[in-house]
Amino acid sequence: MFSQAxxxxxxxxxxxGAGSVEIVxxxxxxxxxxxPDNVDLLAACHRIQHEYGWVPREAVPLLAAKFxxxxxxxxxxxxxxxxxxxxxxxxxxxxxxxxPACLLKGSVGIRRAMEAILxxxxxxxxxxxxxxxxxxxxxxxxxxxxxxxxxxxxVGPLSATRAIEWTRSLKGVEPALAAVSAVEDADPPAExxx
Numbered sequence: 001m002f003s004q005a006x007x008x009x010x011x012x013x014x015x016x017g018a019g020s021v022e023i024v025x026x027x028x029x030x031x032x033x034x035x036p037d038n039v040d041l042l043a044a045c046h047r048i049q050h051e052y053g054w055v056p057r058e059a060v061p062l063l064a065a066k067f068x069x070x071x072x073x074x075x076x077x078x079x080x081x082x083x084x085x086x087x088x089x090x091x092x093x094x095x096x097x098x099x100p101a102c103l104l105k106g107s108v109g110i111r112r113a114m115e116a117i118l119x120x121x122x123x124x125x126x127x128x129x130x131x132x133x134x135x136x137x138x139x140x141x142x143x144x145x146x147x148x149x150x151x152x153x154x155v156g157p158l159s160a161t162r163a164i165e166w167t168r169s170l171k172g173v174e175p176a177l178a179a180v181s182a183v184e185d186a187d188p189p190a191e192x193x194x
Contacts, residue, residue: 020058026051027059036067041077045084054085082123082135090125090132092170094118095149099138107146110163114148117167131171 030047034040044063048055055078064071078084096111111133115121118131125132141147147156148163155166 020056023052023056023058024062027056027062031062031066034066041067041074042081045078045081049084053089054087057086082137091130093132093134093150094167094170095134095136096122097138097141097145097147097149098135099142099145101138101142101145102147105146105157106160107158109160110146110148110158113160113164114167117164117171117173 027048030051031040031044034044041063044066045055048059060071060074060078063074067074075086078086094114096114097107111122114133118126118133120126120131120133122133122135136149141154141156144154144156146158147154148158149155150170158166
């Protein structure tokens with residue numbers, strides 16, 4: 001293991017990287033009152049992400065300098081926490097809960113159906129940037145399990161069928177033809193007196 005003394009970049013100032021002057025200025029404002037000795041890195045990342053929707057690349061050298069560490073450790077912290085992101089979110093983000101209650105109630109099948117319909121994997125966006133599926137941790141709404149979050153609202157409890165219908169409606173895809181044909185194929189009501 002490296003000691004702090006043997007790692008020179010920890011003790012040297014980290015130069016601010018190239019990027020938007022507006023972002024650099026605003027990030028400095030957002031983290032001005034935070035202190036490295038209070039271990040406020042996570043709070044700093046949350047403030048920045050709340051402002052921009054993600055932690056812009058320009059913020060990393062500022063955070064490294066503020067918290068007397070390296071950009072690599074800042075990127076590591078951002079990668080570690082699933083709620084933090086390094087890229088702008090897609091236009092429409094669906095958050096899939098990975099909590100135990102959701103998993104026990106079949107959320108893996110729901111996840112796979114959503115990935116197929118949206119056309120992207122977990123923690124990825126579609127190639128056109130319209131949709132994204134994100135993994136999130138349990139936030140205690142287990143009575144709605146299995147569930148997803150969308151635009152601050154909970155959608156659940158979900159069955160695989162309901163998840164497919166909801167995801168198709170989100171994408172603007174026509175309802176499942178099977179549901180329509182099931183109604184059309186039903187026997188007509190018996191006529192009275194026949």
